Amino acid sequence: MKKRIAGSLLTTLLTPLAAHADWEVNMTQGVTDLSKEVYGLHMAAFWICVAIGVVVFGAMIWSIIYHRKDRGVKPATFHESTTIEILWTIVPVIILISLAIPAAQALVKIEDSSNADMTIKVTGYQWKWQYEYPEEDINFFSNLAQSSRDAATDPTIDPASVDNYLLEVDNPVVIPVGKKVRFLFTSNDVIHAWWVPDLAVKKDAIPGFVNDMWAQVNTPGTYRGQCTELCGKDHGFMPITLIAKEQADYDAWVAEKQAAAKKEKEMQTVTMTKDELIVRGKKVYTTNCIACHGATGAGVPGVFPAMTGSPIVLGPVEPHIDILLNGRSGTAMQAFGKQLSDLDIAAVITYTRNSLGNDVGTVVQAADVAAQR
Numbered sequence: 624m625k626k627r628i629a630g631s632l633l634t635t636l637l638t639p640l641a642a643h644a645d646w647e648v649n650m651t652q653g654v655t656d657l658s659k660e661v662y663g664l665h666m667a668a669f670w671i672c673v674a675i676g677v678v679v680f681g682a683m684i685w686s687i688i689y690h691r692k693d694r695g696v697k698p699a700t701f702h703e704s705t706t707i708e709i710l711w712t713i714v715p716v717i718i719l720i721s722l723a724i725p726a727a728q729a730l731v732k733i734e735d736s737s738n739a740d741m742t743i744k745v746t747g748y749q750w751k752w753q754y755e756y757p758e759e760d761i762n763f764f765s766n767l768a769q770s771s772r773d774a775a776t777d778p779t780i781d782p783a784s785v786d787n788y789l790l791e792v793d794n795p796v797v798i799p800v801g802k803k804v805r806f807l808f809t810s811n812d813v814i815h816a817w818w819v820p821d822l823a824v825k826k827d828a829i830p831g832f833v834n835d836m837w838a839q840v841n842t843p844g845t846y847r848g849q850c851t852e853l854c855g856k857d858h859g860f861m862p863i864t865l866i867a868k869e870q871a872d873y874d875a876w877v878a879e880k881q882a883a884a885k886k887e888k889e890m891q892t893v894t895m896t897k898d899e900l901i902v903r904g905k906k907v908y909t910t911n912c913i914a915c916h917g918a919t920g921a922g923v924p925g926v927f928p929a930m931t932g933s934p935i936v937l938g939p940v941e942p943h944i945d946i947l948l949n950g951r952s953g954t955a956m957q958a959f960g961k962q963l964s965d966l967d968i969a970a971v972i973t974y975t976r977n978s979l980g981n982d983v984g985t986v987v988q989a990a991d992v993a994a995q996r
């Protein structure tokens with residue numbers, strides 16, 4: 624009986640440990656040869672530190688126990704010992720050099736993005752990432768997933784119930800496995816940083832500069848990361864989701880993206896009804912505007928103006944189209960001309976004019992936006 628109680632007690636105590644078996648305390652090994660090499664360096668440095676700790680604390684503890692005064696031990700009285708001084712100089716130098724050589728070799732490999740099989744240009748925006756594949760003519764924005772956005776703004780949703788909370792996006796960046804992919808990093812506004820730990824890639828995205836780095840992923844899978852440069856209010860809301868696919872699946876994805884872009888282009892010339900524009904505009908607004916202007920259009924007083932009752936939204940159409948196409952320089956109101964299509968701009972304008980507490984009645988078509996570009 625006692626044994627059984629003890630047994631069940633032990634199980635009860637250990638269950639939480641089992642449940643948290645995926646707790647990672649150590650650095651990740653990652654999924655590229657380079658990330659494994661970085662991990663190896665990290666572990667080598669770690670074990671050297673452990674060994675030094677054992678030697679230093681071992682000697683200290685041993686001395687404290689066996690050379691105490693109350694054991695009658697007389698302290699040595701010597702000053703200066705050339706042998707010891709040479710030793711405590713040479714030993715650390717050897718340790719440092721033995722760490723520096725493999726570290727420098729790894730650094731050279733990390734920096735060498737030559738002979739890449741393909742290139743992806745990554746641009747940071749407040750607060751999303753843009754991915755461009757110049758060879759494939761693919762270009763899209765990657766925003767925080769709606770499920771995470773809802774959980775972050777709606778107090779009735781428990782973030783713990785959302786899969787990959789704040790680590791999921793609407794359009795993941797996709798790469799083929801087994802290919803050397805070169806990433807070029809820059810930014811449209813402030814400094815961001817693109818970090819995917821499994822790839823051992825972490826690089827600043829700086830306005831006016833282009834940084835580069837590369838990765839070759841060998842196992843298909845989904846790898847997640849975040850912006851790691853404090854870049855404003857929603858810095859924690861611009862995650863990275865990268866999917867590595869087998870070549871055939873990657874090719875299918877490329878074809879799908881290109882077809883969608885073609886279809887989108889055709890849409891630019893159609894005239895839509897007010898209701899159609901509002902439905903589309905609501906989506907555009909939720910993805911691109913609520914971070915600053917709020918889900919209800921109330922904005923953030925003193926920082927981001929409200930859409931409800933805004934003189935621009937209620938006033939003539941031209942300045943409204945203009946602020947969306949060109950932004951307001953020197954403010955967080957970015958130019959959406961390059962980010963959104965004519966149709967999306969027309970839709971979001973029609974939406975803000977006829978929703979969020981406004982009822983102007985104006986309908987703006989893609990052609991109106993195109994005329995003002």
Ligand SMILES: [Cu+2]
Pocket residue numbers: 747814815816850851852853854858861
């Ligand atoms: Cu950022």
